[in-house]
Structure formats: C-alpha cells, structure tokens
Amino acid sequence: xxxxxPLCITVFCLAIAPACTDTPRYASADSSGGGVGRGADAxxxxxxxxxxxxxxxxxxxxxxxxxxxxxDTPPPPxxxxxxPCVAISETEIAFGDVALGATVSRTLTLRSCAEIPVQIxxxxxxxxxxPAFTIEPSLxxxxxxxxxxxxLDIEVRFAPGTEAGHVGxxxxxxxxxxxxxxxxxxxxxGRTGCAEAVAVAxxxxxxxxWTTEVQAPTASTIELDASRSTAPPGTMIVDYSWAxxxxxxxxxxxxxxxxxxxxxxxxxxxxxxYTLELTVRDxxxxxxxxxxxxxxxxTVEPGIQIQVNWTSDGADVDLHFLHPRGRWDASPHDCYxxxxxxxxxxxxxxDDDPSLDIDDVDGFGPERISLRQPExxxxxxGAHYFSDHNSEEPNALTARxxxxxxxxxxxxxPIVAQGQFxxxxxxxxxxxPRVIVINRVYDDIP
Ligand SMILES: [Ca+2]
Ligand SMILES: [Ca+2]
Ligand SMILES: [Ca+2]
Numbered sequence: 001x002x003x004x005x006p007l008c009i010t011v012f013c014l015a016i017a018p019a020c021t022d023t024p025r026y027a028s029a030d031s032s033g034g035g036v037g038r039g040a041d042a043x044x045x046x047x048x049x050x051x052x053x054x055x056x057x058x059x060x061x062x063x064x065x066x067x068x069x070x071x072d073t074p075p076p077p078x079x080x081x082x083x084p085c086v087a088i089s090e091t092e093i094a095f096g097d098v099a100l101g102a103t104v105s106r107t108l109t110l111r112s113c114a115e116i117p118v119q120i121x122x123x124x125x126x127x128x129x130x131p132a133f134t135i136e137p138s139l140x141x142x143x144x145x146x147x148x149x150x151x152l153d154i155e156v157r158f159a160p161g162t163e164a165g166h167v168g169x170x171x172x173x174x175x176x177x178x179x180x181x182x183x184x185x186x187x188x189x190g191r192t193g194c195a196e197a198v199a200v201a202x203x204x205x206x207x208x209x210w211t212t213e214v215q216a217p218t219a220s221t222i223e224l225d226a227s228r229s230t231a232p233p234g235t236m237i238v239d240y241s242w243a244x245x246x247x248x249x250x251x252x253x254x255x256x257x258x259x260x261x262x263x264x265x266x267x268x269x270x271x272x273x274y275t276l277e278l279t280v281r282d283x284x285x286x287x288x289x290x291x292x293x294x295x296x297x298x299t300v301e302p303g304i305q306i307q308v309n310w311t312s313d314g315a316d317v318d319l320h321f322l323h324p325r326g327r328w329d330a331s332p333h334d335c336y337x338x339x340x341x342x343x344x345x346x347x348x349x350x351d352d353d354p355s356l357d358i359d360d361v362d363g364f365g366p367e368r369i370s371l372r373q374p375e376x377x378x379x380x381x382g383a384h385y386f387s388d389h390n391s392e393e394p395n396a397l398t399a400r401x402x403x404x405x406x407x408x409x410x411x412x413x414p415i416v417a418q419g420q421f422x423x424x425x426x427x428x429x430x431x432x433p434r435v436i437v438i439n440r441v442y443d444d445i446p
Pocket of ligand 3 (some may be wrong): 365
C-alpha cells in the first residue's frame with residue numbers, strides 16, 4: 001500500500017512540458033512511478049512539510065508567513081517582502097529493477113522560484129534510507145544560496161547490493177517557509193544478474209576443441225552449442241536465438257533445424273568468413289546481458305572450386321564439371337549429380353578426383369564441385385536448368401570459380417528456362433591457372 005499522507009511541496013514542471021508556467025502545483029504522493037518495495041516501511045521515513053497545509057502555494061508573497069525558527073536564515077523579512085521559494089523537479093524517484101552490481105543514477109533539480117535568494121541549508125538522506133542509495137558527499141555541505149531563477153542538480157544513485165526492495169528519501173532543508181523540509185522518496189529493487197549467452201562451435205566429425213573461432217573446409221557442417229549459457233539463480237534459459245550476421249556472397253545456408261534451438265547446425269556452403277550471434281532470454285522474460293559471437297573461416301583450398309546459385313525458389317539447377325576427355329551429362333568424365341565422385345587421373349589417388357560437395361535440388365544453391373589436384377588440362381564448367389518444379393519465377397544464374405583459394409571469376413549469368421544449358425567457362429590448369437569465359441546458352445545439353 002502507498003502511504004496515505006500527501007506531501008506538501010512545490011513542484012515545477014520540466015522544460016519538456018510546453019504548458020509549464022512558474023505557478024507551482026501541488027504534487028500528491030500518488031503521482032506516477034513504478035518500483036518495487038513500496039510498503040509501509042516507506043511511510044516511516046517520510047517527513048512532512050512543516051507547513052502541513054497541503055495547499056497550492058502562490059508564488060507571490062504571503063503576508064501571514066512565519067519564518068522557520070530552526071533555519072539559519074536572515075532575520076524575518078518584512079511582511080511586505082517576498083518570501084524565498086524553492087521548487088523541485090520530482091517528489092519521488094522509482095528506479096525499478098536494477099541488476100546487482102549495476103548503478104543507475106537520476107537527477108533532481110532544485111530551483112529558486114522567487115525574486116529573492118533561497119537558502120538550501122542541508123541536503124541529506126533520510127535516517128532509514130537503504131545504503132543502496134547515495135548522493136554526492138559534497139552536496140551534503142551545508143549552506144548554499146540559490147539566487148532567483150538559479151538551479152541546483154542533485155544526482156541520486158542506486159546500486160543495490162541485495163536482491164530486495166529498497167526505500168529511502170532525500171531530505172532538503174530550505175529557507176522557503178512553505179517547504180522547510182522537502183522530501184523526495186526513493187524506491188528501487190535489486191535483482192540478480194542477467195543470463196549470459198555462451199556460444200561455442202565445432203565442425204561435425206572433428207575431435208578438436210569447442211571454440212568461438214572455427215576453421216573448417218567449405219561444405220563442412222558446423223555444430224553450434226549454446227548449452228553452456230548460464231541463467232541467474234532461480235531462473236532458466238527458455239529462449240535461444242541465433243543469427244547469421246556476416247557471410248560471403250552466394251551463401252544461402254540456414255541454421256538447421258531451427259535458429260531457436262540451443263544446438264543447431266550450419267552448412268558452410270561458400271568459401272569465406274561467417275559471423276554468428278547468439279542471444280538468450282531467461283524464464284523471467286529478461287534478455288541476457290550479452291551477445292555471444294562465433295566466427296567461422298573456411299580453410300584455403302588448393303585447386304578448383306566452382307559454384308552456381310540461382311534465383312528461383314524450388315527450382316533445381318545442376319552444376320557440371322567436365323574433363324576434356326568427356327562429354328556433358330555422361331559418366332565418367334562429367335562430374336555432376338548422377339556422377340558425383342568419379343575417379344579421375346591416378347586410380348588409387350582420391351585427391352585428383354572431383355566431387356560434387358553440395359547437391360541442391362530445391363532452390364537458390366549453391367551447388368558446388370571441387371577438385372584439389374587438377375591435371376594440366378582444360379576443364380569445362382556448365383550449368384543445366386534441370387527442373388523448375390513448377391516455379392513460375394524467372395531463374396537467373398550466377399557462377400563463381402575459385403582457383404587455389406582465390407575467387408577468380410564471378411558471372412551474373414543469364415535468365416534460363418527449364419531444360420536450357422549455360423556453358424559458363426573453361427579452366428586452363430597449369431602453374432598460372434586461368435578462367436576463359438564462354439557464356440553461351442543452349443536450349444538443351446550440347
Ligand atoms: Ca541441383
Ligand atoms: Ca583418382
Ligand atoms: Ca536449397
């Protein structure tokens with residue numbers, strides 16, 4: 001329950017209120033503000049305004065004023081003189097929930113609101129104020145004078161050390177006969193800290209350590225693990241959220257089976273650098289205090305890597321990589337979906353064999369073929385629009401070729417119809433390998 005007795009002090013509007021005038025208004029103790037721990041305890045610390053009137057006090061001189069006997073002020077003014085006046089920006093501060101170990105500060109502003117100076121005789125914290133609240137010690141120095149219209153800022157800090165409600169008050173003794181003691185009530189609650197997101201990763205099949213910086217070959221699957229994230233006592237992590245915030249052009253892979261699981265996986269479908277971020281939320285609905293990050297960099301691969309991407313959702317485009325002894329769409333010298341890992345060159349060596357590393361049948365690609373140890377030959381690269389799978393979208397193709405790890409060739413290719421074949425390029429392998437552009441479209445596999 002809130003204390004019933006209203007505070008009787010002068011409040012001025014802040015500059016953000018356009019209708020603000022210098023006319024003081026009465027602020028009741030029921031003015032807005034959240035906060036935890038408001039209870040009967042709060043009222044025990046309240047100090048009423050000495051006047052006890054609860055009335056709106058006019059800004060001009062009041063002929064029936066009686067000076068505050070306790071105040072260290074000049075002799076009582078002539079009744080025809082204006083009285084000193086002080087106004088305050090807030091009568092309470094609700095800090096809300098603050099994590100243990102954190103500090104939140106708010107600023108009160110006192111303003112002299114009459115034609116004569118007002119004395120600020122003392123600024124202090126109420127006797128039962130929680131030690132979580134502090135004000136600048138220099139503010140407690142007695143005897144300040146505020147000239148007409150001038151202001152004084154009072155910074156109040158809240159740094160809870162215990163998980164509990166905290167209450168307190170700032171007390172300000174002034175020479176304003178209607179506000180000899182201003183009270184600003186303080187409320188706040190300490191809560192235990194936030195959840196901490198912890199992310200680690202490792203390539204599938206690797207027995208290396210779980211880490212935040214992974215190096216892995218292109219076309220490997222990276223397993224991600226957020227299960228080391230921690231939640232504050234009494235709570236648990238109920239929500240994981242992964243995001244891919246950086247990836248190379250052409251990469252389309254998504255976190256599987258979902259980016260909202262603790263342990264998803266990502267196919268690294270294109271050479272380059274990837275950055276993933278993890279955030280968590282605990283069972284109170286509170287977000288974690290950090291964003292965890294994973295970086296994945298593909299290892300540099302020798303030889304040839306080719307990839308094709310396409311724009312039509314659901315469509316199936318097939319990449320072809322042809323040995324000079326072969327012909328398109330025929331084993332063993334065309335490497336493609338029907339002949340994904342032929343044995344070329346030396347029969348008992350696999351390093352000199354191409355392989356279809358990623359076979360995509362449902363849209364976007366990339367589809368990918370690599371060959372680590374090419375022979376000094378002229379290879380051919382093509383793409384066949386195998387099936388539109390009833391997609392009605394136009395299908396634009398893009399090809400990329402890496403030679404010895406460097407992206408050497410990018411072609412934003414043609415828009416093709418189902419059945420058409422794009423003869424993309426030749427790769428002449430040797431000490432200085434090079435790409436020769438062909439860029440011809442056939443209505444069928446040539
Ligand atoms: Ca395909
Ligand atoms: Ca071989
Ligand atoms: Ca796909």
